[in-house]
Amino acid sequence: MKVVKFGGSSLADGEGFAQAIKIITADPERRVIVTSAPGKRNPDDIKVTDLLIEYAQRVIEQKPYDDVLHQIVVRYQAIANHFNLPDDQLEPIIDRLRNLPNGKYPNDNYLLAAFKAHGERSNAQLMSLVLKHLGYEVRFVTPTMAGIRVTGTPNNATVIPETYSLLDQFTAKQSELLVFPGFYGITLAGHIATFSRGGSDITGAILARGLHADLYENFTDVDAIYAANPNVVDNPQPISRMTYREMRELSYAGFSVFHDEALIPAIEGNVPINVKNTQHPEKPGTLIVPDKGFQPSDIVTGIVSGKHFAALYLHKYLLNKQTGFTLRILQILAEHNIPYEHMPSGIDDITIILDRNLVNDQLIDTISNEIQEAVNPDRLEWIDNYAVTMVVGEGMRNRIGVINDILSPLAQHHIAVPMINQGASRISIMIGTYDDDADDAVRAIYHRFFVN
Numbered sequence: 231m232k233v234v235k236f237g238g239s240s241l242a243d244g245e246g247f248a249q250a251i252k253i254i255t256a257d258p259e260r261r262v263i264v265t266s267a268p269g270k271r272n273p274d275d276i277k278v279t280d281l282l283i284e285y286a287q288r289v290i291e292q293k294p295y296d297d298v299l300h301q302i303v304v305r306y307q308a309i310a311n312h313f314n315l316p317d318d319q320l321e322p323i324i325d326r327l328r329n330l331p332n333g334k335y336p337n338d339n340y341l342l343a344a345f346k347a348h349g350e351r352s353n354a355q356l357m358s359l360v361l362k363h364l365g366y367e368v369r370f371v372t373p374t375m376a377g378i379r380v381t382g383t384p385n386n387a388t389v390i391p392e393t394y395s396l397l398d399q400f401t402a403k404q405s406e407l408l409v410f411p412g413f414y415g416i417t418l419a420g421h422i423a424t425f426s427r428g429g430s431d432i433t434g435a436i437l438a439r440g441l442h443a444d445l446y447e448n449f450t451d452v453d454a455i456y457a458a459n460p461n462v463v464d465n466p467q468p469i470s471r472m473t474y475r476e477m478r479e480l481s482y483a484g485f486s487v488f489h490d491e492a493l494i495p496a497i498e499g500n501v502p503i504n505v506k507n508t509q510h511p512e513k514p515g516t517l518i519v520p521d522k523g524f525q526p527s528d529i530v531t532g533i534v535s536g537k538h539f540a541a542l543y544l545h546k547y548l549l550n551k552q553t554g555f556t557l558r559i560l561q562i563l564a565e566h567n568i569p570y571e572h573m574p575s576g577i578d579d580i581t582i583i584l585d586r587n588l589v590n591d592q593l594i595d596t597i598s599n600e601i602q603e604a605v606n607p608d609r610l611e612w613i614d615n616y617a618v619t620m621v622v623g624e625g626m627r628n629r630i631g632v633i634n635d636i637l638s639p640l641a642q643h644h645i646a647v648p649m650i651n652q653g654a655s656r657i658s659i660m661i662g663t664y665d666d667d668a669d670d671a672v673r674a675i676y677h678r679f680f681v682n
């Protein structure tokens with residue numbers, strides 16, 4: 231059995247739905263379908279998830295919302311019309327969207343999560359109606375029905391192990407197609423909580439593991455995962471095979487084509503992942519496989535830059551002789567609920583790299599003051615425009631001289647490198663640069679490994 235997930239770019243309109251249905255019905259093994267919310271139909275379009283966020287905000291702020299609701303409703307109507315679906319069949323989906331403001335939510339964060347989740351819920355329900363209308367045996371299955379249980383904050387949920395015992399009890403007929411909405415689960419108290427943005431990939435992976443799929447096919451809008459972001463490098467080389475570990479490191483730093491948290495269930499279930507293009511399903515795409523027995527063909531598999539970082543640089547003479555210095559800093563971060571991403575250090579220096587999205591300006595001031603008071607460093611600097619470039623490849627393991635091939639093109643392009651960290655995993659090297667240099671750094675390193 232295969233789990234197939236279609237991204238928002240693939241299910242943005244009626245034509246997209248028709249192409250997805252062609253793919254689903256071309257292979258009897260494709261029995262579990264996961265939908266995202268309708269995405270952008272063109273670069274200037276707005277994703278339904280973003281419209282739902284706007285809808286939720288207007289409700290929270292008690293502002294008029296009819297125009298946003300209308301924009302959402304017409305997206306689903308256009309898809310239904312493409313298949314001549316009778317109006318009365320679409321009505322329950324529209325009613326639910328219209329009634330969202332009347333729901334009971336523990337607080338505004340849960341309200342936002344419930345509104346957002348309805349992008350995928352409505353699309354999955356619509357997909358099942360369309361499939362039924364076309365004569366297929368199909369069942370629409372919500373996370374409540376299947377038992378996708380989550381904890382964590384309402385807009386950044388994490389799946390809990392109970393989900394897998396519940397999915398083990400889930401039964402389906404061999405002949406029926408099952409359509410699940412992506413992106414959300416149900417908390418133990420019965421409320422909707424969504425994964426982080428792009429999280430329908432996570433639902434697909436949970437179902438692939440929980441329902442024991444042989445393959446997880448992730449359909450998107452590119453022919454493959456490329457060795458660099460195609461928006462940064464022209465015509466980058468496609469990656470035909472890579473390991474879970476390589477993908478984990480690359481998606482963490484910014485290969486947005488596949489969500490980094492979606493790898494964990496796939497790894498736990500040992501389910502290979504095939505990223506493919508909805509418009510060209512005949513192309514092989516990229517296969518993501520377990521590490522065991524993997525023979526890399528290249529030294530470097532992929533290069534990526536994440537620009538959503540910031541760094542706290544501290545210098546204190548004789549830091550190496552102090553005890554508890556780092557501990558006190560980490561305690562301050564923990565008290566403010568801020569995780570750190572990386573912590574490269576020198577004899578008298580330490581740099582703590584943080585996710586910039588998790589700290590606002592006021593928090594930066596607060597933690598800087600508290601750290602200054604607690605450890606009295608000789609120098610404390612907040613670097614706001616920090617980027618992390620990751621060079622990843624199983625082929626780099628035990629290879630001598632790779633660091634030189636990475637750094638020399640950066641030097642040629644006069645790109646400053648304030649930090650280098652050879653990952654403990656030995657399959658990645660992390661380079662700190664400033665935001666403005668990040669894309670140039672990717673292009674320079676890509677050129678060295680893939681063009682010359």
Ligand SMILES: Nc1ncnc2c1ncn2[C@@H]1O[C@H](COP(=O)(O)OP(=O)(O)O)[C@@H](O)[C@H]1O
Pocket residue numbers: 236237238239240266269428449450451452454455456457458459460461484485486487488
């Ligand atoms: N290395 C990469 N290879 C392929 N696509 C990438 C890469 N890095 C970033 N992307 C971007 O990811 C996009 C697909 O991801 P996403 O928009 O989340 O798709 P979907 O709507 O199918 O979930 C591509 O259109 C591309 O712009």
Ligand SMILES: N[C@@H](CC(=O)OP(=O)(O)O)C(=O)O
Pocket residue numbers: 236237238239266267269277279280349412413426427428429430431
């Ligand atoms: N619709 C959600 C979840 C998702 O996975 O979307 P997509 O498959 O379009 O990346 C979002 O926009 O974040």
